Amino acid sequence: MLPGARLRLMAxxxxxxxxxxxxxxxxxxxxxxxxxxxYEPAPxxxxxxxxxxxxxxxxxxxxxxxxxxxxxxxxxxxxxxTIPHIEEVGAQAARDLVPPRTIKTxxxxxxxxxxxxxxxxHITRNPFDCAVSFYHHTRGFPxxxxxxxxxxxxxxxxxxxxxxxxxxxxxxxxxxxxxxxAANCLFLTxxxxxxxxxxxxLAIGEFMGADLINDEAVLTAVLKHSSFASMSKDQQRxxxxxxxxxxxxxxxxxxxxxxxxxxxxxxxxxxEKCERRLSSTKYVEQWSQLFDDVRRFLRGDGATTxxxxxx
Ligand code: A3P
Numbered sequence: 657m658l659p660g661a662r663l664r665l666m667a668x669x670x671x672x673x674x675x676x677x678x679x680x681x682x683x684x685x686x687x688x689x690x691x692x693x694x695y696e697p698a699p700x701x702x703x704x705x706x707x708x709x710x711x712x713x714x715x716x717x718x719x720x721x722x723x724x725x726x727x728x729x730x731x732x733x734x735x736x737x738t739i740p741h742i743e744e745v746g747a748q749a750a751r752d753l754v755p756p757r758t759i760k761t762x763x764x765x766x767x768x769x770x771x772x773x774x775x776x777x778h779i780t781r782n783p784f785d786c787a788v789s790f791y792h793h794t795r796g797f798p799x800x801x802x803x804x805x806x807x808x809x810x811x812x813x814x815x816x817x818x819x820x821x822x823x824x825x826x827x828x829x830x831x832x833x834x835x836x837x838a839a840n841c842l843f844l845t846x847x848x849x850x851x852x853x854x855x856x857x858l859a860i861g862e863f864m865g866a867d868l869i870n871d872e873a874v875l876t877a878v879l880k881h882s883s884f885a886s887m888s889k890d891q892q893r894x895x896x897x898x899x900x901x902x903x904x905x906x907x908x909x910x911x912x913x914x915x916x917x918x919x920x921x922x923x924x925x926x927x928e929k930c931e932r933r934l935s936s937t938k939y940v941e942q943w944s945q946l947f948d949d950v951r952r953f954l955r956g957d958g959a960t961t962x963x964x965x966x967x
Contacts, residue, residue: 667810670794670801672821679821681800688746695747697774700756707828708762709789710781711846713894718882722866726877731890762822765831778832781846782943783825784914787815796902808917826933847911884909923950
């Protein structure tokens with residue numbers, strides 16, 4: 657056995673709180689989860705609806721910044737106090753917000769609070785980088801997952817099987833995709849936000865009814881304070897403290913980190929699932945460069961795409 661290698665009789669899995677077959681992070685009160693499912697959106701409610709690790713916090717801060725005319729969340733405050741995660745804090749905390757409310761949810765569409773009079777900002781991210789980011793997230797919050805010693809190999813099997821919190825990545829994507837052309841929804845990708853943050857901020861602003869095109873000072877401030885460099889600072893604004901030695905919550909912020917984690921066998925299996933589950937979506941086209949890169953990786957060719965949003 658190699659030095660440092662660990663011998664396990666059984667693969668380690670993250671621990672979750674199960675609601676029937678739906679997994680949630682440990683420590684999220686069951687009563688909050690149940691009440692979130694019953695929340696009735698008020699007209700004007702604005703939801704940021706994402707699968708975990710697809711750019712939720714980034715989108716939350718952009719929305720916050722637009723609403724606060726470019727002034728960022730102070731170092732001593734928590735973004736979640738203004739834009740709460742409804743499955744974690746429950747429906748009453750959402751009702752208590754001063755309208756117009758902005759609410760975060762990771763629920764699949766079929767379970768999410770929905771009204772045609774509310775608006776939904778949906779962000780998704782390619783599943784390769786999502787899996788890597790979700791792995792680091794899961795090992796970094798022992799109180800929620802008890803997975804500090806988990807390996808990427810172990811996590812990957814759970815991700816591929818859809819046995820992680822908030823359910824299967826592909827089910828989640830497919831459920832929200834049914835709203836892709838709805839007037840009350842805006843669909844963006846993490847990759848698109850990385851490639852052209854200004855276009856993403858303008859699109860979000862327009863969706864919120866904010867005229868950023870004619871407000872250069874606010875637009876500049878929103879872009880500055882929502883950049884990876886700015887959001888890497890004062891990270892207690894986004895999440896609770898992580899144990900020493902764990903990557904920060906705002907971690908790498910790149911497209912393409914999957915290459916540092918995936919074996920060819922894992923990449924082939926996830927690619928097969930992408931081909932099967934994404935074939936009728938626009939993401940086949942939008943992530944075609946990434947999928948080509950995976951195919952090159954499987955052939956043993958070098959990468960031709962570098963991570964976007966290099967810092
Ligand atoms: P990585 O772990 O790949 O770095 P979520 O908020 O949905 O949990 O998503 C977290 C991911 O978004 C992390 O990805 C994090 O680094 C990235 N992220 C957060 N803020 C960002 C920003 N301003 N620019 C680019 N990526 C950002």
